[in-house]
Amino acid sequence: MSETLQLIFRNFDGRNTTISVSDPDPEITPLEVSNVMDSVIFRNVFQTTGGDIVDKVRAQVVSRAVNVLEEF
Secondary structure, X not given: OEEEEEEEEEEOOOXXXXXXXXXXXXXXXXXXXXXXXXXXXXXXXXXXXXXXXEEEEEEEEEEEOOOOOOOO
């Protein structure tokens, strides 16, 4: 099963934007994630079509399982 850490932010236009990280460390804590998200906002290193990232919305880990029925 693959996992992705999604960091969801709000940009200047009020729209959500997501930064995804594949295979996050399973030991990562909510405090560490929050600190990383604060750093992304403070350093202003990402631009979106809706302007600068200005606020945190949420962080979530998404798990995905794929069952191959048949390969051709």
